Amino acid sequence: MSRLRLQKLLSAAGVCSRRRAEELMLQGRILVNGVRAKPGDQADPAIDRIEINGKPLPAKASCCTLLLHKPRGVHSTCHDPMGRPTVLDLLPPDLARGQGLHPVGRLDAFSHGALLLSNDGEITLSLTHPRFNHPKRYLVWVEGNPSPQVLERWSKGVPLDGIASRAVFVALKEHGRRRSLVEIEIKEGRHRQIRRTAELLGHPVLDLQRLSVGPVQLGDLEPGAWRWLSESETTALAKLLNPPEPDYEQSEKPKRFRGQS
Template identity: 60%
Template structure:
């Protein structure tokens, strides 16, 4: 019988390009494809892997996965206000005064949203592409604000979580975070065994 203590589980920090139609849960009673189903065999047997935060099924883009609960808590805590950047197609061509309302905050469920960075990138016909940077993550926030302002979302993609950018990662693909990315997130844990 070995006297060596069991090794702590290897901590993983992954970036997934979540496609539309995939749900951000570990198990889905309705049998839909989950983000864990997309992981390659290398990561399939890792216990405790879970998504950090959410992207609704209709949205795509950057999603972090980890088996480090402290990392999840750190990134999810409102005190850290880690910005998330989105590219959002909306119906119509919102004028500057509407974008300014969005920037300043809009009441959702009786509580004002935090100020957001909202920039019109371009308009094409009857739709417009916005870049939106949020410092909070209320349920379906961008979609609900867009509906309230009269410019419903056509397509939504998250392109960055803080300093971690989707870049040219293809839909359904996954990669480990680099040491530099973890350091840029200012995560204080010991990261010796990370990628």
């Protein structure tokens, strides 16, 4: 086996996400041949001794991915230092701790809906890296009644932290004087992107539900419940591992704005 960056190696082994691997290295909890590893280091598990928290790197578990309906108040992480409930707490103990599952991306604690958990690092990368252009769809209740001009501005992408945002799909589903329901589809996933954008536009989010991640739909799955992916969903995800080269010029064009439906 050729040498790989430790972040990728640990992710592929189902130990943790690449970001979590970097955190563990910075904490000095990963050793390679008895030496503390640092982000960017490479190793070959066939010839190198890799230890995590004093234990050898486990053999790669069988790849598995499931869909969870994350309820409000649950955190999209494997461990919370403050002892707050996490998504792994919603799974059977043998599944939560024995398969190396980790959240594919994040859904903040105040939001609810579709969240994938997987021990397949390649699926995680494909669904979370913006260059793959995989959509995530939401239903969002916001304060007030966004005007057509506001929705048009939203659809073109509102800059955050001085950095341009990609165009998004926005459709007004219901509206009233105090709140309105908006359907949104994004292909980025920047930190609290929808909530921050809505706040900037003067219509703070009241409730946010994710309906789908890529080809996987939440459907009628109850809050707190989970299910294995169907054969068709598994096939669709497998195709994501070898995507065509993205057409950035085409992908950046805003979709045609739709008003009230």
